[in-house]
Amino acid sequence: MPEIYWEDFVEGDVKTFGSHEVTEAEIIDFATAFDPQPMHLDPAAGKASLLGGLAASGWHSCAIMMRLICDGFLLRAAGMGSPGVQETVWREPIHPGDVVTLRRKVLESRSSKSRPEIGLVTFRFELLKPKGTVAMDQTVVIMFSRRNPGARLA
Amino acid sequence: MPEIYWEDFVEGDVKTFGSHEVTEAEIIDFATAFDPQPMHLDPAAGKASLLGGLAASGWHSCAIMMRLICDGFLLRAAGMGSPGVQETVWREPIHPGDVVTLRRKVLESRSSKSRPEIGLVTFRFELLKPKGTVAMDQTVVIMFSRRNPGARLA
Numbered sequence: 001m002p003e004i005y006w007e008d009f010v011e012g013d014v015k016t017f018g019s020h021e022v023t024e025a026e027i028i029d030f031a032t033a034f035d036p037q038p039m040h041l042d043p044a045a046g047k048a049s050l051l052g053g054l055a056a057s058g059w060h061s062c063a064i065m066m067r068l069i070c071d072g073f074l075l076r077a078a079g080m081g082s083p084g085v086q087e088t089v090w091r092e093p094i095h096p097g098d099v100v101t102l103r104r105k106v107l108e109s110r111s112s113k114s115r116p117e118i119g120l121v122t123f124r125f126e127l128l129k130p131k132g133t134v135a136m137d138q139t140v141v142i143m144f145s146r147r148n149p150g151a152r153l154a
Numbered sequence: 155m156p157e158i159y160w161e162d163f164v165e166g167d168v169k170t171f172g173s174h175e176v177t178e179a180e181i182i183d184f185a186t187a188f189d190p191q192p193m194h195l196d197p198a199a200g201k202a203s204l205l206g207g208l209a210a211s212g213w214h215s216c217a218i219m220m221r222l223i224c225d226g227f228l229l230r231a232a233g234m235g236s237p238g239v240q241e242t243v244w245r246e247p248i249h250p251g252d253v254v255t256l257r258r259k260v261l262e263s264r265s266s267k268s269r270p271e272i273g274l275v276t277f278r279f280e281l282l283k284p285k286g287t288v289a290m291d292q293t294v295v296i297m298f299s300r301r302n303p304g305a306r307l308a
Contacts, residue, residue: 059216081212084212084243087238088239089238090236090238143204
């Protein structure tokens, strides 16, 4: 049974979750499968690129962030999926050995008028590098079951 | 040597690229690593969810789309990476056996004022399901080298 419902996300709340050390092997494995551009596969090509060294695919960063979201709170929550991502910004490359963490800000919480059993939460998720700089941020809407469903409005 | 430079992307151009059959095994493998929510791991949980059956993680859809982008044109192009994604919308779930293709629309092309050797292209990428419906769409900016660098403007 979920522990966390829509009502538990409070606008303005900021929390930090988890950590993950990104390895050279996993950068290359992900890129080989999904994003085989040279700067994600080969240290020399990474060094010659704007990324300054072998760097994780931006989609790998998204996948790592999603795993931190799952382990941090989503797997204990009554999550119902997401309609989409409002914005993703890749600000700094992630290199082998970087230990990344997740910062979650609750930007907005609203109930669904048409489906009173559902609430929607807009999050800003930031993937933080070891020195606290932001490697990537994302604004995402996630749907959750309500602990106390609202009334269906006319 | 790249075949495709910034100048080769013409605003308004629409093309379709590649195809990939999404298997149950790869849906579960990706979800196990990065997005272990029940609807991405277990057919029964998928059926009970809003997705109507075992369905690929939205991040898996992004990764599959990136691979189609790479194989379709990006690996032959003078690509320099991307600052980010303006919007990602997950419109329909992707289920095992779905064969997906990529549709690329060139929305906007502009040169960089500060870096005359670079141009930026804004694409709308759509991941199409077998019947031509859109499972996911994305608006993404990608940087490319220019074949004919422009003048640095004051």
